[in-house]
Amino acid sequence: MSIGAAGPLIALAVVVVVFAALNPQFRTLGNVANILDAAAVLAVVTCGTTFVLLLGSIDLSAAGVMAASSLTVALLVENTRNDADYGVLGILVAVLLGAALGGLSGLLLVLLKVPSFMTTLGVSAVGLGIATLLFAGVQPGVVDAGLRGWATGRFLGFTHLTWIAAACVLVGWVVQRHTRLGRYAMAIGGAEEVLALSGVRVAPYKVAVFTMAGAFYGLGAVMVTSQLGSGVVQAGADYSFSAITAAVVGGTLLVGGRGGVLHSTVGVLLLTVLANGLVLVGVSPYVQGGVQGLIVVVAVAAAAAPLRHRNQVVK
Amino acid sequence: MTFTLRPAAVLLSLCLAAVTATACSGGPDAGPAGSGGTGTCDPADVTLVGQVRNESNPYEASWLDGGDAFAASVGLQQQRLTYDGESTKQQEQIRQLLASGRTECMVLNVLPNGDSDTTPIVRAADAAGAYLVTQWNKPAELQPADYDRWISHITYDGVESGQQIAGSLFEAMGGSGGVIALQGVLDTAAAKDRFAGLEAALAANPGITLLDQQSANFSRAEALTVTETLLTKHGDAVKGIWAANDDMALGALQALEQAGRAGEVAVVGIDAVPDALTAIGESKMTATVSSDGPWQGGIGLAIGYCVATGELDMAQVAAEQRAFYAEQFLITEDNVADFQDPRTDAADFECANVFNRMAGPLT
Numbered sequence: 001m002s003i004g005a006a007g008p009l010i011a012l013a014v015v016v017v018v019f020a021a022l023n024p025q026f027r028t029l030g031n032v033a034n035i036l037d038a039a040a041v042l043a044v045v046t047c048g049t050t051f052v053l054l055l056g057s058i059d060l061s062a063a064g065v066m067a068a069s070s071l072t073v074a075l076l077v078e079n080t081r082n083d084a085d086y087g088v089l090g091i092l093v094a095v096l097l098g099a100a101l102g103g104l105s106g107l108l109l110v111l112l113k114v115p116s117f118m119t120t121l122g123v124s125a126v127g128l129g130i131a132t133l134l135f136a137g138v139q140p141g142v143v144d145a146g147l148r149g150w151a152t153g154r155f156l157g158f159t160h161l162t163w164i165a166a167a168c169v170l171v172g173w174v175v176q177r178h179t180r181l182g183r184y185a186m187a188i189g190g191a192e193e194v195l196a197l198s199g200v201r202v203a204p205y206k207v208a209v210f211t212m213a214g215a216f217y218g219l220g221a222v223m224v225t226s227q228l229g230s231g232v233v234q235a236g237a238d239y240s241f242s243a244i245t246a247a248v249v250g251g252t253l254l255v256g257g258r259g260g261v262l263h264s265t266v267g268v269l270l271l272t273v274l275a276n277g278l279v280l281v282g283v284s285p286y287v288q289g290g291v292q293g294l295i296v297v298v299a300v301a302a303a304a305a306p307l308r309h310r311n312q313v314v315k
Numbered sequence: 316m317t318f319t320l321r322p323a324a325v326l327l328s329l330c331l332a333a334v335t336a337t338a339c340s341g342g343p344d345a346g347p348a349g350s351g352g353t354g355t356c357d358p359a360d361v362t363l364v365g366q367v368r369n370e371s372n373p374y375e376a377s378w379l380d381g382g383d384a385f386a387a388s389v390g391l392q393q394q395r396l397t398y399d400g401e402s403t404k405q406q407e408q409i410r411q412l413l414a415s416g417r418t419e420c421m422v423l424n425v426l427p428n429g430d431s432d433t434t435p436i437v438r439a440a441d442a443a444g445a446y447l448v449t450q451w452n453k454p455a456e457l458q459p460a461d462y463d464r465w466i467s468h469i470t471y472d473g474v475e476s477g478q479q480i481a482g483s484l485f486e487a488m489g490g491s492g493g494v495i496a497l498q499g500v501l502d503t504a505a506a507k508d509r510f511a512g513l514e515a516a517l518a519a520n521p522g523i524t525l526l527d528q529q530s531a532n533f534s535r536a537e538a539l540t541v542t543e544t545l546l547t548k549h550g551d552a553v554k555g556i557w558a559a560n561d562d563m564a565l566g567a568l569q570a571l572e573q574a575g576r577a578g579e580v581a582v583v584g585i586d587a588v589p590d591a592l593t594a595i596g597e598s599k600m601t602a603t604v605s606s607d608g609p610w611q612g613g614i615g616l617a618i619g620y621c622v623a624t625g626e627l628d629m630a631q632v633a634a635e636q637r638a639f640y641a642e643q644f645l646i647t648e649d650n651v652a653d654f655q656d657p658r659t660d661a662a663d664f665e666c667a668n669v670f671n672r673m674a675g676p677l678t
Contacts, residue, residue: 137376
């Protein structure tokens with residue numbers, strides 16, 4: 001790992017050490033489990049967003065995709081609205097719906113040459129529309145014991161959600177490092193023309209990346225639904241931007257081709273630790289948002305310092 | 316050159332088509348020129364419009380359903396409008412509605428997105444001669460009494476509701492112990508007033524200590540995380556959770572369940588969303604407050620309809636009826652069954668009764 005890539009990790013370590021010194025509760029194992037639980041959904045969503053960012057594209061569809069998947073899974077497992085009880089199959093359908101919506105973003109991008117900013121924003125609206133239709137005025141509460149257990153059950157002290165997130169990060173890392181899809185995603189972000197001129201058809205890989213991102217959002221939505229105990233249209237409202245922020249804070253650059261799943265996960269942890277620590281230390285809620293933003297800016301600036309070149313143009 | 320012009324032309328014609336289409340779908344039957352003047356509309360010529368942020372939450376969906384129920388009771392249809400919580404979209408919808416030309420007998424029951432959004436809506440409706448009732452949000456200095464067609468503004472006393480649920484919470488805790496408070500979006504009037512109500516209740520109950528207060532922005536997911544953190548911080552000292560709305564209360568309930576402390580901590584919220592009522596019925600939650608969404612959806616249209624048709628004379632609408640706090644209802648396990656199935660009571664919407672739920676003038 002280069003010095004540049006280690007920057008966010010150092011920032012994370014500093015923040016952890018400072019909070020641990022200021023507050024004894026921060027150091028408890030229970031709180032560590034808390035932080036990892038709170039980071040779980042964002043980590044999964046950020047995995048998806050990271051691959052899109054690696055392409056040099058951007059993805060704002062998480063909010064809508066998650067809304068659609070959340071309502072879908074809540075209505076397909078045992079719930080308070082209808083007689084469905086498809087269990088794991090319902091979860092699978094929700095993830096596949098996420099993948100389908102992600103694929104749609106990708107297809108619109110490569111076939112119609114519409115920038116990803118617009119296609120994903122549009123697909124997000126489509127997802128919210130689907131979710132609102134499915135919602136139909138009555139919130140579906142999740143009864144299915146299996147799905148509820150995702151949030152409440154624990155294994156070795158950590159919630160099942162934490163383990164699912166850890167598995168996702170591992171899968172994301174393997175895809176990024178050891179599959180053609182991951183390596184091409186990186187290459188497309190770095191130099192798409194060069195790749196195209198050397199005979200690689202980039203379009204299918206782009207669609208595949210967006211599809212995979214959608215699947216991650218779908219799974220993230222299932223996790224949120226388990227946490228909240230019901231299908232909620234606003235389930236993913238803040239995740240589009242939080243995921244992009246986490247990825248960038250972690251060192252996955254918006255220009256594409258740089259960073260990766262592990263970088264982004266460090267960003268997720270940094271944001272989650274900050275939110276947790278500021279509450280524990282007792283910073284007033286009226287200034288918390290501001291303080292959090294300030295620390296993130298300082299951390300990113302410090303972490304990016306070694307990357308700065310003379311004559312570099314920043315837009 | 317023509318190549319660059321063509322997409323622009325297509326775009327332009329598409330826009331024009333969209334504008335005409337939406338403007339034309341104004342109301343069901345045109346009716347022979349609404350003739351103008353206060354209170355002379357033929358009941359069949361009245362068009363009813365209900366506008367809320369979105370239909371993706373139970374409260375606002377029930378609001379529009381209440382509007383439908385009233386409209387059906389007078390043999391009309393309500394036009395359901397939603398603007399996705401976007402101020403510009405709300406203004407655009409209002410502009411298009413009022414541009415349809417048949418505004419003299421139009422009744423609007425509007426939930427403005429924020430305080431400042433009310434001013435342009437009021438001005439536009441008044442200029443077009445449409446009858447308007449607004450709810451929840453308006454700037455303090457803007458008064459319905461200064462306008463002819465803005466009949467009433469209805470809102471609820473957040474200080475009172477914050478205090479009511481705090482009372483139930485403290486009672487459930489046996490009058491002593493620590494509470495944590497989950498605040499809404501800090502710069503909204505609703506969050507400020509409700510929290511002021513909690514503070515008033517705390518001052519009256521010295522046995523209760525406020526351990527911590529955090530904002531969870533009215534969001535269920537944020538409340539879940541914040542509550543988990545606060546439970547770590549304060550441990551067993553937490554005996555009660557006061558949330559400024561039900562979504563956050565439900566998030567807190569989930570956090571308690573995940574921490575294995577469900578049933579040990581009393582939880583209260585505001586809004587009476589269906590999930591909260593279920594939780595109260597199952598004794599998981601202690602109390603909530605209802606503003607009665609279906610009534611809100613119906614009452615604005617009813618007031619406007621009564622004035623438009625002349626059944627209610629504007630001259631007889633008292634000054635305090637032009638801007639008032641409406642009655643709200645504390646829901647606990649004792650009376651939750653009465654609220655489980657939200658519906659409207661036709662008697663509330665009769666012209667003689669439309670101001671019956673006034674709890675006090677808006678000051």
